[in-house]
Amino acid sequence: MKHVRFEMDGWKPKVVLDEQYEGFVVWGSRMTTAFGILTSLLLIPPPISFVVAVVLAGLDLFFERISLMVQSMFVQPLPETWDSDAWQGNLYQFDQGMWGIGLLFDDEKIARVALETIRAWNYDEDIDRGDNIKMSFVEMDDGGYMTYVYPSSEREVLKEAAKAVEREQIEQGKIREHYQSHFQMIIAQDFDNPPRSHFRRFKNHYNGGRVMLNTFTTERLKDRGSGPIDGLPDGFGGVPSVDPVSLKEVKIVNQEDLEQDSVEYQHLKYVMPLLEN
Structure with a gap:
């Protein structure tokens, strides 16, 4: 978690510190005030008095622009095990007016x-009405494509968790900015x-809208990059007793068109190079 953040409040710079630095802010402000009182009692000749006044004014403005924040972390549901x-x-x-996408694994578990x-x-529901699940395909500059599936950062449970932290701060009589990390x-x-x-055929024919997402397991298409479009051959089947989920939509985008604050952009820029080393 970040303990210090620098922001702009309109045209004014602003410093946001973790609440653990509350003592520093309080005593820093007190020391500035005390030093100002002390210097006013002393006959300090110019230009030293002018320099001292400017420094004190700067310190006073600095502490005035400091806000304290409380940080919390929310952990989205994680798999019990994983093997990429x-x-x-x-x-x-x-099929029947809807696209279906199956993630193909060679391990049933x-x-x-x-x-x-x-x-x-x-929330273990069959239909994603709140856009809780994000799925995207990124066409790479090298000719391949990436598939992404991840939880939305706008899930209602995250908002409820943030509100709970903020209510607790109010009940404790504290004024804090809340920074929630995921x-x-x-x-x-x-x-x-x-x-x-x-x-490519899917991309050319998909016009937006709902997609049924499922997972499949077989040894027959091991090491291949895509599966059939017109039907599933013998030996295929979804995971028993676990139903597929209907997504609101999927996104298809070129690598060069990714927004810098998107999950896909951040993953390709910072995570993929680490995995390749």
Whole structure:
């Protein structure tokens, strides 16, 4: 967590400190006031008196622009275990007016854990009405594509947790800015995207709207980057007793068009280089 933040309040700079530094702020302000009183009692000749006055004015303004903050962390639902290498590809199918996307794993346990975790982000409901689950496809500059699935930072439970912290501060008679950080998992994997890939066909025909997300497991398509679009061959099947979830939509974007504050941009810039080393 960050203990110091620098912000702009309109045109004025502002310093936000963690509440653990409250003593520093209080005593710093008191010492500035005491030093100002002391210097007023002394006959300090110019230009020293002018310099002292400017320094005291600057310190007074500095402490005036300091705000204290309370920090909290919210942990989004996490899988009990995970193995990125088990994710072998994606399946794309159009059926009864809706696109279906299947995450293909070669390990049944990981396939189950993945779907259970994704459903947990939607409070284990079959239909995501609140845009709790984010799914995106990023077309990479090298010709491949990344698949991302992660929980939204706007889930209602995060807002409720933040309000609970702020209510507690009010009840304690404290005035604090609240900074909430999130700890979450990002399910991400890169795949090949040859000229006639099924992902390209999905991209060309998907016009927005709901997508049914499921996970599948098989050994038959191991090490391939995508699956069939017109139907599932024998040997395929969803995870038993875990239902798929209907997403509000998925996003398809080129790498160069990613916004810098997006999860995808941050992951590609800061996390992927670490994994490649």
